[in-house]
Amino acid sequence: MLFLLLISQKYFGYSHFRPYQKEVIEKVLQGRDCLVVMATGSGKSLCYQIPPLISKKTAVVVSPLLSLMQDQVMSLQQRGIKAEYLSSTQSNKSVSCNAEKGFYDILYMTPEKACSLSESFWTNLLEAGICLLAVDEAHCISEWGHDFRKEYKQLHLLHDILSNVPFVALTATVTEKVRNDIVCSLKLREPQITIGSFDRTNLFYGVKSSNRFVSFLDELITDVLKYTVNAGSTIIYCTTIKDTEQIHEFLRNTGIEAGIYHGQMGSKAREESHRSFIRDETHVMVATIAFGVGIDKPDVRCVIHFGCPKSFESYYQESGRCGRDGLPSICWLYFFRGDFLRADFYCLEAQCGNQRKAVESFMVAQKYCALGTCRRNFLLEYFGEKSASACGNCDNCTRPKRERDLSRESFLLLSCIKLCGGNFGFNMPIDVLRGSRAKKIKINKFDKLPMHGLGKDNSSNWWKALGGLLLANGMMLTDVLYCIIFFSVSPDGVQFLCTSNTAQQKPLMLAMTTEMIE
Ligand code: ADP
Ligand code: ZN
Numbered sequence: 171m172l173f174l175l176l177i178s179q180k181y182f183g184y185s186h187f188r189p190y191q192k193e194v195i196e197k198v199l200q201g202r203d204c205l206v207v208m209a210t211g212s213g214k215s216l217c218y219q220i221p222p223l224i225s226k227k228t229a230v231v232v233s234p235l236l237s238l239m240q241d242q243v244m245s246l247q248q249r250g251i252k253a254e255y256l257s258s259t260q261s262n263k264s265v266s267c268n269a270e271k272g273f274y275d276i277l278y279m280t281p282e283k284a285c286s287l288s289e290s291f292w293t294n295l296l297e298a299g300i301c302l303l304a305v306d307e308a309h310c311i312s313e314w315g316h317d318f319r320k321e322y323k324q325l326h327l328l329h330d331i332l333s334n335v336p337f338v339a340l341t342a343t344v345t346e347k348v349r350n351d352i353v354c355s356l357k358l359r360e361p362q363i364t365i366g367s368f369d370r371t372n373l374f375y376g377v378k379s380s381n382r383f384v385s386f387l388d389e390l391i392t393d394v395l396k397y398t399v400n401a402g403s404t405i406i407y408c409t410t411i412k413d414t415e416q417i418h419e420f421l422r423n424t425g426i427e428a429g430i431y432h433g434q435m436g437s438k439a440r441e442e443s444h445r446s447f448i449r450d451e452t453h454v455m456v457a458t459i460a461f462g463v464g465i466d467k468p469d470v471r472c473v474i475h476f477g478c479p480k481s482f483e484s485y486y487q488e489s490g491r492c493g494r495d496g497l498p499s500i501c502w503l504y505f506f507r508g509d510f511l512r513a514d515f516y517c518l519e520a521q522c523g524n525q526r527k528a529v530e531s532f533m534v535a536q537k538y539c540a541l542g543t544c545r546r547n548f549l550l551e552y553f554g555e556k557s558a559s560a561c562g563n564c565d566n567c568t569r570p571k572r573e574r575d576l577s578r579e580s581f582l583l584l585s586c587i588k589l590c591g592g593n594f595g596f597n598m599p600i601d602v603l604r605g606s607r608a609k610k611i612k613i614n615k616f617d618k619l620p621m622h623g624l625g626k627d628n629s630s631n632w633w634k635a636l637g638g639l640l641l642a643n644g645m646m647l648t649d650v651l652y653c654i655i656f657f658s659v660s661p662d663g664v665q666f667l668c669t670s671n672t673a674q675q676k677p678l679m680l681a682m683t684t685e686m687i688e
Contacts (some may be wrong), residue, residue, distance in 0.1 A: 173672035177223050178216065181249050188213045190366050191297055195220050198302050203337045203358040205308075207349060207658055208366035209486060210342045211468075211494030214627075218304035222275040223251070227299035231278045234319055236446050239278040251275050260283045267293065272298025273673045281321035283308075284328065290333045300465075303328060305356060309343035312351035320407060326357040342490065345483055368486070368553045372493045376543040376565035377538070379685055380503040383413075386476065386504050390417070391424060392504060393474060393540070398453045402471030407488055410479040417476060418456040431457035459484060468495035475503045478539055482552060485538070489594045495565075505539040505684070529655075533648055540638020542681035544564060548642075565684075572687055575677040579628070579636055581670050582621050583661050584645060589619055596657060598626075600633040632633050635685045637685075641679070 174195060178184045185334045190208060194217040197204050208214050222229035233239050239255040246253035254265050255278035269277050270291055279287075305311070311322040329337070339352050339361075353361060380386050390406070397404050408414040411432045416672045418430040429452040442459075447455045448467055455461060459479075470492040479485040485503070493499030534552060541548055546561040552676060573611045586599040601608065602616045605623030616622065637657075641648045645663035648654045659667065 174220060174224065177220055178396065181223060182216070182250060184216075188216075189552070190364050191216050191220075194362070194364055195224075197362045197531060198226060198336050198338055200338050201334065204339070205267065205349065205353060205358060205361045205363045206338065206340045206366075207364065208340075208342065209370055210490040211370065211496075212342075212366055214340045214342075215306075217340065218302055219251075219276060221301045225299075225301040227301035228269070228272055228274050229276045229302050229304060230284075230300060231304040231306055232281050232284050232322075232325060234310050235443050235444075236280065236445070237448065239280070241448055241466065243276075243278060245274060252382060253278070255279060256287075257284050258286065261486070270294040270298070281319060281325060285321055286322045287296075287561040289331060292328070296332060298337070300332060302336050302338050303332060304338045304340065306340050308339035308341040308352045308356070309348050311339075311355045312343075312348045312502070320374065323355055325407070326355060328355055331394065339517050342487055343414050343483070354554075365647060368555055369546065369550055370490060370499050370559075372565050373489070374487070374494050374498065374500045374565075375427075375503075375549070376500070377503045377505050377545070378543075379507055379683075381507050385504065387420060389504070390474065390476070391421075391426070393472060393500075394421070394426060394454055399471035399498060401453065402452045402469055403447065403450070403455070403467060404474065405461070405465075405470055405488075405491060406454065406474045406476055407461075408456065408458060409480065411458060414456050414458050414474060421454065421456065426454060427452050428454040428456055431455060431461040433458060433460040442489040459488060462488070465491050469493075469497075470494070470499065471497075472500045472502065475501075478503070478505050478509050478532075479535050482534040485513045485529060485535055486549060486553070503539060505660075507634060509536075517679075528686070533655075537638065538570050538643045540635065541642050542639055542686075543642075566681065569684070572682040574682055576636065576639075576680045576682075577670070577675070578679040579625070580640060580645070580678050580680075581667065582625055583633060583636055583640065584667055585660050586619065586621050586657050587646070588659055588664075589621075590614075590616060590630075593656070595655065596634065596637055599657075600630050600637075603633060604628075604630060632686050635683045636680075639680050639683065 172491040174192060175187065178187065185592060191213055191242055194204055194206055198217065198221045216227050216233055234259055243253045243255050254267065254269065254274050256265055257280045268274065272295060284436060305325060310319040312318065323441055335357055339356055339358065341352065356430060378389060394404050402492055406417060408417055410436055414430060414432050418428055421428040430448050431440055431443045446452050473489045473492045475485065479488065489501035517591045529577055538545065544560040544567050545564040546555040563569065582603055586602055590599050590602065596655040601611060602619060602622055603625030605626045607617055611617050637646065645660055647658050647660045666678065
């Protein structure tokens with residue numbers, strides 16, 4: 171143990187290990203296959219960087235992005251570690267000759283390269299000594315992940331040649347499906363599975379909501395300026411390429427130097443953009459989720475999601491790209507109220523086969539937006555971690571508590587949804603409560619319902635926010651059919667309605683969201 175720490179201190183200057191690093195390193199040194207699932211920024215790289223320095227054998231690291239490898243190689247070389255990379259586009263004879271002789275501590279390569287190297291290369295290297303084969307960003311192996319790379323599917327073939335070499339798969343992707351895919355596809359042999367905590371205590375989580383796109387622009391400038399002072403960086407994730415371009419142009423017009431990154435740009439332009447961000451030539455990046463894999467920048471101070479992300483897993487991963495150095499950083503989600511409880515715009519784009527699953531994950535992201543209680547607790551519970559008391563480091567924890575007995579309002583909304591019959595979107599019960607006499611209401615005779623007009627003292631945004639709270643509290647259910655979300659009252663909600671106005675009824679205390687207070 172002491173020896174491991176000495177090496178870590180000597181080359182990296184770390185005086186202690188972070189959680190799980192030592193355990194994984196020890197298992198790898200024992201020759202065990204490992205699957206390491208740990209949050210972005212938790213220090214996964216060290217798990218494959220230390221073993222070669224201990225065993226004096228080469229670590230082969232498969233990594234999906236050229237620019238990422240170049241940066242890692244550069245930083246390792248600066249620490250006096252013999253590191254190089256091989257890729258299909260840059261064929262470098264002397265590197266592969268040296269590599270074969272076991273000259274390097276750490277040898278990075280793209281998956282394409284790993285699959286195309288000759289058998290004699292591998293046997294030579296094996297003879298010289300390989301201590302591990304690491305597959306970084308291992309979720310790229312899964313078609314369920316959003317960064318699927320088909321070459322990753324071939325990597326298991328290397329077991330045939332490297333029969334006793336431990337394989338180490340690393341990812342920050344949390345879903346069980348992806349984890350299982352990795353183990354199966356890489357054919358890991360009784361792997362040691364290490365799943366770290368998903369709690370990134372240095373990150374502040376918050377949501378800002380607004381009715382319209384434009385009203386967020388001032389907010390955006392303020393945030394960008396605030397978090398990029400002292401040379402910190404900000405990433406702004408947009409939901410569409412069009413938004414990405416508009417926001418990028420908007421920032422540039424206001425004199426803020428910003429980079430752009432999305433899937434329709436050529437690969438050269440993308441790499442250029444990525445590189446100038448990593449190297450601090452631009453401090454702001456406006457991007458779609460295509461800007462993803464391996465953004466190893468320690469000092470991103472803020473990640474802003476401009477619009478509700480399409481899945482909660484990807485939200486966690488994208489927002490986790492800030493604060494990798496452990497310093498306080500901020501994750502803002504800008505939420506358009508108009509998107510609340512809508513799935514249509516998502517369904518049109520969904521290419522994923524399992525639309526229902528995709529919409530479910532989107533609904534979780536929407537519940538997160540609608541929450542009046544601790545956001546971190548919600549996040550940790552979603553990922554299956556027990557959370558203690560409120561975190562004190564999210565917008566809902568830090569603003570003054572506004573709990574109120576919302577029994578009456580909840581009763582009105584739930585009973586109205588029930589009486590409307592569940593064949594309508596969310597606007598119908600709200601319009602009924604607010605006393606609308608629109609045609610759609612009269613045709614359905616909803617103006618004759620007992621609660622018609624009883625909720626006119628609150629705005630429709632207020633009612634939507636209450637809907638979000640009831641959804642997050644499990645009083646309402648959603649279902650999706652042909653891209654329309656239908657609402658119903660859940661068994662808990664029915665229970666609440668049945669006991670209402672009886673002696674058993676406890677007041678329904680709910681923490682109000684900011685839009686309910688405004
Ligand atoms: P991951 O691959 O899990 O996203 P990295 O391996 O890139 O994370 O590490 C994230 C940051 O944490 C890096 O800046 C790295 O230098 C730092 N780091 C890793 N391990 C330690 C440690 N034991 N002590 C201090 N800093 C560490
Ligand atoms: Zn909190």
